[in-house]
Amino acid sequence: MKRIAPLLILTLPAFAEAAPEGPNPSFLPVTEQIHKKVTEKGGPKTADAMEAYTEEIPLAENAGLEMVPVPGGSFTIGSPESEEGRKEDEGPQKKLEIAPFWMGKYEVTWDLYRAFMENGKSRNKDGTLNRDSDLMTSEAPKMEDGETLPDIVSQPTPPYIPMHFEMGEGYGVDWPAIAMTQHAASKFCEWLSAQTGHYYRLPTEAEWEYACRAGTTTPWSFGDDASKLGDYAWTMDNAEFQYHKVGEKKPNPWGLYDMHGNVAEWCLDGYLSDSYAKWKDGDKNPWQVATERYPRVARGGHFFDGGPETMRSGARIASDASWKAIDPQNPKSIWYHTSNLWIGFRVVRPLETPDVKTMHLMWNTGPGPTE
């Protein structure tokens, strides 16, 4: 497999041409089919026409995915050196331009994610349908009799144990989905896109922080008073070591819930301690393409561990191989972080649909299933 060059920085609109061949090329024809579907379905052409909407997900018993429009604009990523609890990797601050997108009002919940996770099919380790009795070999993602596009989109192998770890009400409605890898979260987005005809993906780190700050520059989107955190976030102080239903706390100024606390959220980017040093003021939609499995970026803090400073808009989390520590298999699953009970995600839908290669790269981040 051709590896993408490390430390590649891409910016819009130039990255439309610059996108390199992504990993997992055998899935490119699938991306092409979904891209065609998205292009044909279309959507609003301008930011002014963007409205909040609820996407019904047919394969999740029509559970709704509420999406909120986030206007384009500019913001300063990172935190000032004076901010209490700030870490070195939150700087240097850069002023960035962000194109409009919709973002999930809530973290993705089990009622949506479970339908993706439990497809009832016999799957190979890489998620392709197992048609040859051998779990280790990848079969070409081609539709056969009676199968649909979402059927063949790479979905996880079934987990050995329920992944909610007895928090909440099992895979109950409105409880956040957790413990998936960034790869799995991206593939969920692909599966969502294949059935809805709208293009969904993980937010870039810049998009995530832009949406979290929602026009603010304070440590948290509600200001700088840590004593108010409990009104907005499930943290180690109030969560009793478990996640909580999404949307129970106050939203941020743009109507997004649980951006601070509850579960941490995957971003699309690979993690570099000096990511921002590689960007320039005025860069548009920068994105640190992930080329290695670890580390990647998560944001927002979580219920499991850490003080108020870990919930700040600028705080960054780097993923780690230990998140799979109790996976009994070797190779460890590419789908589950069985030792991380606090990682989840939310989706975005950009106003502008990218070209097919970029779409493919954004769903197939870093080393493919053959890592």
Next chain:
Amino acid sequence: MNIDAFNRRKFLGGTAATTAAIGFPSILRAAEDTKQIKVGLIGCGGRGTGAATQALSADPNVVLWSMGDAFKGAIEGSLKNLKNFESRSDVPASRLFAGLDAFQKVIDSGVDVVLLASPPGFRPQHLRAAIEAGVHVFAEKPMAIDIAGVKSVVESAKLAKQKNIAIQHGFCWRFAPGVRALYDKINSGDLGRVVSVYGTYMGTPPKPLQPGMTKPEGMADVEWQVRWWNNFEWLSGGPLLEQAIHTVDKVAWAMGDVAPIAAVANGGRAMRTDPGNVYDHYNIAFEYPDGVFCHVGERQFPGCHTEVIDRIFCEKGTAIAPNRPQTKGPDNKTNWMYRPTAGEEQNMYQVCHNEFFAALRKGEIINTGEYMANSTMLALLAREAAHTGKRITWDDMWKATQDQAPDSLKMDDSFPIAPVPVPGKHKLI
């Protein structure tokens, strides 16, 4: 050893005399820390390869010496996945063995320790061969899938004791620090007497055959079934043995590993329509001395409530495991919870191997064979109570002789799928 000896009726009868041949396991004669410990892997799937990773991580002077699997492709995949340990591997092609007799070749290749990770139907035979050869063993759970298999394991454990050979088990939760801390509270009597237990293993089918899926053209029955071993009782024992045995084992643990009196159970094949023959759900009541009843609920259904939880009801509160181990007081409020310091979490699979190899280094012989056999028999008691529809006692089980092994086993044998047991008709033999 002849592969036809897979039949355990013959196996048990034919080996009574072999105990005379007592060899000295090699490690015990030179326990210095730097002496190489040569490890053989038998069963090169994901779990086996994981176990090899843990063995190699447990001690700097462990080397991977030999590998065997029914299928060549599994060995190749395993080698690829162990590439981080290349410097600790000494596995020339001459010590890689494919086929149903590969286990014996691995055992005979000069190893000190074997890791047994083939489908559990093979376990008693592989365990016996290792013990006879004087090789220390790590054995994955369960230890057998039928009664003849368990009895064979008991014999092997005794033989191992005579020969000073170690047997470590893969009931992994017994090595999880938090779960250990919780069960210590139960077994030490901190929470008072255990009044009852309700344990569940309710998940989804891990590797389902698809409905209507048939054997590929040109593939023999045995090969097809071994490839899809989870779906066939003679290889996996069914989901209660293969997966939910963790929960059954924790019932035994909560009860101080005393013998039960009997079990009454239900089970069936409600959801599955594939051509395999395993049940997909069980509900069991284990009867223990002093009027204590322990319940286990098992199922592999998609789309239903899922949970894997042990609730141990005690006089002074309730203990909950295995995720986020905690105790609740009579007011149902959590009054203790296990929380490792960040960065100090320990992986239970690794703890198992760390303790095993550390003991070998010290010349201590861990022999958990009898315990492993009992926990496996407890799951079989439950399974057979469900399959027969009868109340079955612990004594009934030890008197029975059930043996699901085919009389001979070759990859290209034809081997029809046994019928699904029907309660009221199915007999415990």
